[in-house]
Amino acid sequence: MARSKTKAPVAPQTHIQRVFSPAGIEAWLVEDYTVPIISMDFAFVGGGALDPRDSAGLSYLMAGLFEEGAGPFDAQEFQERLEDKAIELSFSSNRDRIEGSLRTLDRNADQAFEMLALALNQPRFDDEAIERVKAQMLSGLKREETDPEAMVWRALRARAYGEHPYGRGDKGTPASLAAISRQAISGAHANRLQRSALKVAVVGAIDAPRLGRALDRVFGALPAQTVQAVIPDVVAGGLGSIVISDLAVPQSTLGLARPGIARRDPDFMAAFVVNHILGGGSFTSRLWTEVREKRGLAYSVWSQLSTSRHAAMFLAGTATSNERVGESLAIIRSEILRMAEKGPTRSELKRALQYLIGSYALRFDTSRKIAAHLVEIQVEDLGIDYIAMRNARMAEVSLDDTRRAAKRLFGDGALLVSVAGRPQGIAAV
Amino acid sequence: MKDQAHSSLSHFQLANGMDVVVIPDRRAPVVTHMVYYRNGAADDPIGRSGIAHFLEHLMFKGTERHPDGVFSEIVADLGGQENAFTGHDYTAYYQRVASEHLETVMDLEADRMSNLALDEKQVLSERDVILEERKMHVDADPGAQLYESLQATLFTHHPYGTPIIGWEHEIAKLGREDALAYYRRFYTPENAILIVAGDITEDRVRALAEKTYGTVARRNDAPQRARPQEPPARTERLVTLSDAKVEQPAVYRMYPAPSHPTAPGNDAYALEVLCQLVAGSSTSVMYKELVVNRGLAVDVSSWYRNDAVDQTYFGLHAAPRDGVDLETLDAAIDALIAQITVEGFADTALARARTRLIADLIYAQDNQAHLARMYGAVLATGGSIADVREWPAKIEAVTMDDIKRVAATYLDRRSLVRGHLRKAA
Numbered sequence: 001m002a003r004s005k006t007k008a009p010v011a012p013q014t015h016i017q018r019v020f021s022p023a024g025i026e027a028w029l030v031e032d033y034t035v036p037i038i039s040m041d042f043a044f045v046g047g048g049a050l051d052p053r054d055s056a057g058l059s060y061l062m063a064g065l066f067e068e069g070a071g072p073f074d075a076q077e078f079q080e081r082l083e084d085k086a087i088e089l090s091f092s093s094n095r096d097r098i099e100g101s102l103r104t105l106d107r108n109a110d111q112a113f114e115m116l117a118l119a120l121n122q123p124r125f126d127d128e129a130i131e132r133v134k135a136q137m138l139s140g141l142k143r144e145e146t147d148p149e150a151m152v153w154r155a156l157r158a159r160a161y162g163e164h165p166y167g168r169g170d171k172g173t174p175a176s177l178a179a180i181s182r183q184a185i186s187g188a189h190a191n192r193l194q195r196s197a198l199k200v201a202v203v204g205a206i207d208a209p210r211l212g213r214a215l216d217r218v219f220g221a222l223p224a225q226t227v228q229a230v231i232p233d234v235v236a237g238g239l240g241s242i243v244i245s246d247l248a249v250p251q252s253t254l255g256l257a258r259p260g261i262a263r264r265d266p267d268f269m270a271a272f273v274v275n276h277i278l279g280g281g282s283f284t285s286r287l288w289t290e291v292r293e294k295r296g297l298a299y300s301v302w303s304q305l306s307t308s309r310h311a312a313m314f315l316a317g318t319a320t321s322n323e324r325v326g327e328s329l330a331i332i333r334s335e336i337l338r339m340a341e342k343g344p345t346r347s348e349l350k351r352a353l354q355y356l357i358g359s360y361a362l363r364f365d366t367s368r369k370i371a372a373h374l375v376e377i378q379v380e381d382l383g384i385d386y387i388a389m390r391n392a393r394m395a396e397v398s399l400d401d402t403r404r405a406a407k408r409l410f411g412d413g414a415l416l417v418s419v420a421g422r423p424q425g426i427a428a429v
Numbered sequence: 430m431k432d433q434a435h436s437s438l439s440h441f442q443l444a445n446g447m448d449v450v451v452i453p454d455r456r457a458p459v460v461t462h463m464v465y466y467r468n469g470a471a472d473d474p475i476g477r478s479g480i481a482h483f484l485e486h487l488m489f490k491g492t493e494r495h496p497d498g499v500f501s502e503i504v505a506d507l508g509g510q511e512n513a514f515t516g517h518d519y520t521a522y523y524q525r526v527a528s529e530h531l532e533t534v535m536d537l538e539a540d541r542m543s544n545l546a547l548d549e550k551q552v553l554s555e556r557d558v559i560l561e562e563r564k565m566h567v568d569a570d571p572g573a574q575l576y577e578s579l580q581a582t583l584f585t586h587h588p589y590g591t592p593i594i595g596w597e598h599e600i601a602k603l604g605r606e607d608a609l610a611y612y613r614r615f616y617t618p619e620n621a622i623l624i625v626a627g628d629i630t631e632d633r634v635r636a637l638a639e640k641t642y643g644t645v646a647r648r649n650d651a652p653q654r655a656r657p658q659e660p661p662a663r664t665e666r667l668v669t670l671s672d673a674k675v676e677q678p679a680v681y682r683m684y685p686a687p688s689h690p691t692a693p694g695n696d697a698y699a700l701e702v703l704c705q706l707v708a709g710s711s712t713s714v715m716y717k718e719l720v721v722n723r724g725l726a727v728d729v730s731s732w733y734r735n736d737a738v739d740q741t742y743f744g745l746h747a748a749p750r751d752g753v754d755l756e757t758l759d760a761a762i763d764a765l766i767a768q769i770t771v772e773g774f775a776d777t778a779l780a781r782a783r784t785r786l787i788a789d790l791i792y793a794q795d796n797q798a799h800l801a802r803m804y805g806a807v808l809a810t811g812g813s814i815a816d817v818r819e820w821p822a823k824i825e826a827v828t829m830d831d832i833k834r835v836a837a838t839y840l841d842r843r844s845l846v847r848g849h850l851r852k853a854a
Binding site for chain 1: 454455456457458459489498501502504505506507508509510511525526527553554555556557558559561562564565568569570627673674675676677710711712717720721724727728748750751777780781784785787788789791792794795796797798
């Protein structure tokens, strides 16, 4: 097998401790006292995709309410107690997860964990807070109605996934939000936060025993396991379609999609490299060169592999003047086909590996980035040795691997295309 | 010079006049390397709006030694990440790389400080990119269009009223010669600040800086920023934009206010605390009163552009709930501001705001790129390292009387520019 010549890959020197609390709750800890702060990230697997269709947005709303009053404190009192100590606490939800993030100065850590425990175990879901957060979500939904990016991905999602929960947005609709009762929110609270689906990472000025006690205080009283709906895996459909969302603006926003490759698929790493060469995150990709540098067609052009729990997708996007949409799309299509047929060149592979291996260390320079990455590794079940092994595995990706992955990823090059604007040179299919 | 708050920071100057700041952070083997130039969109020549930003893009095109995008290829081959940004007062370039590659990126950046080579075709193609960038950020977003107009209304004479990216009709006429003239005027070592944050020592940065940037000749002609200054504002103005695409209406306010370099006494510090108290969080007075208690708004925010060379502004924004008209919201904000001016805030609220602001500086130590940007913005707008060092004590010393004074002085309707974003009927 052809091996590219790259320098011996260096693994980041991040020492991860696997901590178990007295009650058996696991967290990954990077202990570091350089800066007197503690960052904790956590995720409960199981998010908005579990919402019943007629109450879509339930998980998102619930996550938004965790910071709006708990235990003896109403929303204002709760927020004031956090701000008195400059404790940063936030929650969010996407289709696959309920997530939380805590950041505190080490001297306030006890109170920070106490507030987090209250938020997760005794959220109040006061009527005032429910009504207010619903109004904020409605405002967001209204804004998205004429926001080109939101229009593109909403239409694309619906065409790709139809009736599957992935076909709808995390934030629901005005009608589904209106239908969500306080009882439904409490029900979701009892169901979504199960310890068996919990992943925790902590970085900063705390040792294992102290963290263990905090873990029990925060998560120990949650149910070990709940019964949740089963979400089927799904493959993006609609290839060959062009969906146009009309918007009276001079520039069209484009979103492109195909089925992708799953995170745990043996070809994922090679596919990741292929995507990097095609349209990944540096100023040297093929799409960047062809669309932006050579022709000035767009300010932004990108592609990525998106891996959700029940579907994997290849996504790409750009925004170009209405009259140049046909040309831009033709170039992107031909670059995808060229990659499918021939794969990357040897020199492209070498350079991509140099970048991807060399830049990995840049993910470890802040506590927050490290904590988020450690949660991601746990959710994807990649193993605690992932960080140590990742660069070595990346270095083993061969030209044959990338050619095979490119063929699997791009096949005949057919795309699902979603456009918002008044595009010329294409028609809805 | 050693810094207390950010323990081992150092600051020195090369023989050619280039400032250097080193911010050690040994936790990860990476560095953030930035060069700030003390010029931005507010230094664009009349009729050439957008040239600072245009040049920022063109700086990636190449030099004789590193033509045709070789710069970005080298950075990518090192596993580095890079970008650049333009503000009204400065233009900055950065790379983030493993510490062992610092010398390479310094060499590259020093090279393009004086050896930029521009090809006519590349310049024209990049101009199209910028026109697309402008379309992306402004043309589809009525809120962004209103914001441009608000700035243009607030600054009647000073170039802060012109968008950083430039006006479309002027961008469309910018060319290679405009870019090179601007480049020759401003891209000099005396006008530049080097900031290196990360896994590196002062001695090593000094040695590398002398070897790279140190070879760029001093011009003995550091550009002076003499922008036309704003006359006193004596009118209240209302700017309205109605568009069918507006689904969430909003009110905006911009009050003229001094920046750190132009403020008398401790006014700028008091304005920072006031900004936090007015709408800086969900315990702020506007959030509590308009969003929670009265249900008039879904969202409020405040901002104060404190790091600016010249007079700046204090901004407010509120998005009404369904069925609440903009006049009602405006009247409620007026009443609230009148109340603040007379009564001030609870002592607990003031303590909370100070705690929050000062904690931000501690949290910032966790992020070398953030620290580099923070020092860069202060130094490039006329501040000093001492200003950053003294900042927590200055914030701590802000009293309720200071807050009331700056509220009464600057949140003055007689010079206010209001904005209404409405759905077209």
